Amino acid sequence: MSPSSPKSSKRAAPAPNAEPLEPSASGRREGAFAWALPWFAPAALLALWWIVSELGLFPPILLPSPQAVFSRAWQLLASGELFEHAATSLARVFAGFLISSTLALACAFLFHALPRAERAASLVFEALRVVPPLSLVPLLILWLGIDEAPKLAIVILASFFPIYLSSFDALRSTDRSYASLARILGLSSAERIRHVLLPGAAPGILTGLRLGFGYAWRALVGAELIAAASGLGYLIEDASMLAKTDIVMVGILSIAVLGVACDALFRRVLERFLPGRSRKAGKPVTSKAASTSAADLRRATADDAQLPGIDIARLRAGYPDAQGIVERPTIDGLSLALRPGTITALLGRSGCGKTTLLKVIAGLLPASGGRVTFSSGKRPLLGMVFQAPTLLPWKTVRENVRLALLGEPVSQADARVDEVLALVGLLARAEDYPQNLSGGQQQRVGFARALARSPKLLLMDEPFGALDAITRSELQRESIRIFASTRMTVLMITHDVREAVAMADRIAVMAEGTIAASFDLEMPQPRRLTDPKVAALEERILAELLSR
Numbered sequence: 001m002s003p004s005s006p007k008s009s010k011r012a013a014p015a016p017n018a019e020p021l022e023p024s025a026s027g028r029r030e031g032a033f034a035w036a037l038p039w040f041a042p043a044a045l046l047a048l049w050w051i052v053s054e055l056g057l058f059p060p061i062l063l064p065s066p067q068a069v070f071s072r073a074w075q076l077l078a079s080g081e082l083f084e085h086a087a088t089s090l091a092r093v094f095a096g097f098l099i100s101s102t103l104a105l106a107c108a109f110l111f112h113a114l115p116r117a118e119r120a121a122s123l124v125f126e127a128l129r130v131v132p133p134l135s136l137v138p139l140l141i142l143w144l145g146i147d148e149a150p151k152l153a154i155v156i157l158a159s160f161f162p163i164y165l166s167s168f169d170a171l172r173s174t175d176r177s178y179a180s181l182a183r184i185l186g187l188s189s190a191e192r193i194r195h196v197l198l199p200g201a202a203p204g205i206l207t208g209l210r211l212g213f214g215y216a217w218r219a220l221v222g223a224e225l226i227a228a229a230s231g232l233g234y235l236i237e238d239a240s241m242l243a244k245t246d247i248v249m250v251g252i253l254s255i256a257v258l259g260v261a262c263d264a265l266f267r268r269v270l271e272r273f274l275p276g277r278s279r280k281a282g283k284p285v286t287s288k289a290a291s292t293s294a295a296d297l298r299r300a301t302a303d304d305a306q307l308p309g310i311d312i313a314r315l316r317a318g319y320p321d322a323q324g325i326v327e328r329p330t331i332d333g334l335s336l337a338l339r340p341g342t343i344t345a346l347l348g349r350s351g352c353g354k355t356t357l358l359k360v361i362a363g364l365l366p367a368s369g370g371r372v373t374f375s376s377g378k379r380p381l382l383g384m385v386f387q388a389p390t391l392l393p394w395k396t397v398r399e400n401v402r403l404a405l406l407g408e409p410v411s412q413a414d415a416r417v418d419e420v421l422a423l424v425g426l427l428a429r430a431e432d433y434p435q436n437l438s439g440g441q442q443q444r445v446g447f448a449r450a451l452a453r454s455p456k457l458l459l460m461d462e463p464f465g466a467l468d469a470i471t472r473s474e475l476q477r478e479s480i481r482i483f484a485s486t487r488m489t490v491l492m493i494t495h496d497v498r499e500a501v502a503m504a505d506r507i508a509v510m511a512e513g514t515i516a517a518s519f520d521l522e523m524p525q526p527r528r529l530t531d532p533k534v535a536a537l538e539e540r541i542l543a544e545l546l547s548r
């Protein structure tokens with residue numbers, strides 16, 4: 001059959017860049033009924049309940065019919081009795097929850113700031129966590145009497161731990177993920193809390209609050225067994241004594257409905273008030289700065305004499321164990337000189353200590369021996385491109401880059417953000433959230449953020465490692481252009497010998513925590529990898545690497 005026949009063209013697969021197809025009829029039907037999905041199971045249970053009671057499988061004293069329960073509920077509602085009990089229970093849950101969430105959040109923040117205090121309290125907290133609050137009722141009555149206090153105490157004890165644990169974990173994992181970034185960007189404690197810790201931990205904290213609220217409801221009925229005269233727990237207990245099963249079921253259903261409604265409220269808060277969670281793509285931005293060329297970035301105006309050289313001599317460094325002792329140094333007697341304004345590429349097998357060296361130079365890890373000397377006297381203003389983009393998902397692209405310029409006047413900082421985003425070709429995506437960008441685009445944003453402060457020293461940890469071949473080669477070319485126009489001293493880790501040969505002035509090969517060989521490249525840019533001299537050097541370096 002000829003490819004142009006109508007039949008064949010009907011069957012042809014859509015072109016890769018074709019508009020999305022119209023949803024199919026079955027897809028449309030599914031979409032139309034999506035809202036009803038959560039109601040299927042309750043409706044099925046209700047139907048089952050009705051059938052069982054209609055068949056008379058259980059006597060009404062054990063299982064009253066749905067009609068009997070709903071008419072009793074209507075009666076209690078009309079008399080205001082149900083509302084009164086529900087209001088009392090809600091007041092108890094809210095009061096207990098308010099106290100427990102305040103205490104739990106205070107403990108989470110305090111213990112996050114004071115890890116030793118957390119370790120000191122951990123055993124007591126762990127023990128208290130596993131004791132069921134209801135087992136404490138006799139003691140609570142002895143200590144607090146039989147009024148509201150023991151009921152509140154039970155709700156507090158039940159809801160404290162989910163909130164505390166979830167919030168503490170969220171704070172700790174956010175801090176771990178972004179600690180290096182915050183230090184490299186020079187954020188103050190207040191800036192770190194405001195821009196990183198709080199928004200990063202917010203989902204975990206809100207989940208903890210949601211869980212805690214659920215636990216507060218669950219503990220309520222038990223709490224209202226303690227000499228209560230009102231509340232849904234009391235209603236259930238009182239009715240069960242008089243064998244009024246329909247009222248017992250009204251009480252249980254009321255707790256379920258109120259609990260689900262409160263949970264839905266929490267979820268709405270989570271979805272609405274967390275910045276950047278909507279993940280919508282922002283509007284494209286155009287501005288004069290979009291035409292910024294690399295040459296415009298010369299504002300640092302640093303000539304080579306002002307740029308930092310780095311002299312690393314007999315360096316030793318490693319990761320301390322739990323006792324704070326570095327047993328086996330990762331960097332062991334390493335010496336390397338970085339000339340001002342040059343690009344040095346660091347090659348070496350995985351695990352030989354390349355990232356560790358970068359961390360010591362950046363001041364993220366202390367040296368245990370030897371020295372790192374900066375020709376500028378102290379550690380210069382530095383930018384770092386991490387192995388992963390390490391963007392804050394709750395901030396837009398613009399806000400992520402802006403984070404590097406928090407101390408600067410707003411208009412100046414905004415102009416600079418435009419400049420560096422234009423430089424990496426992403427000004428049009430400034431209002432997007434990182435989730436809406438590809439991996440390569442996210443890495444470019446990380447690059448723009450590192451360049452934003454016009455660093456004198458740029459440290460790059462396999463910046464192109466996770467990218468596809470085309471994006472990688474594009475970014476390599478862009479980087480060469482940027483390095484040529486913005487004077488910086490650059491140290492770049494890579495696993496790619498070609499990348500090193502294409503970009504670097506010096507290549508250092510690392511093995512077992514020290515520099516095994518180094519090569520100076522005096523070939524002009526741009527370098528053609530097919531050039532016999534370049535190809536021969538690539539071969540030599542590859543052989544050197546393989547011999548390690």
Ligand SMILES: Nc1ncnc2c1ncn2[C@@H]1O[C@H](COP(=O)(O)OP(=O)(O)OP(=O)(O)O)[C@@H](O)[C@H]1O
Pocket residue numbers: 319330348349350351352353354355356357
């Ligand atoms: N936070 C850490 N705590 C303890 N040991 C670590 C830590 N980070 C790295 N190491 C260890 O230090 C050694 C060197 O790690 P490093 O990340 O510097 O290697 P690398 O050369 O950068 O590796 P790769 O090329 O795979 O990224 C490894 O043995 C690693 O297990």
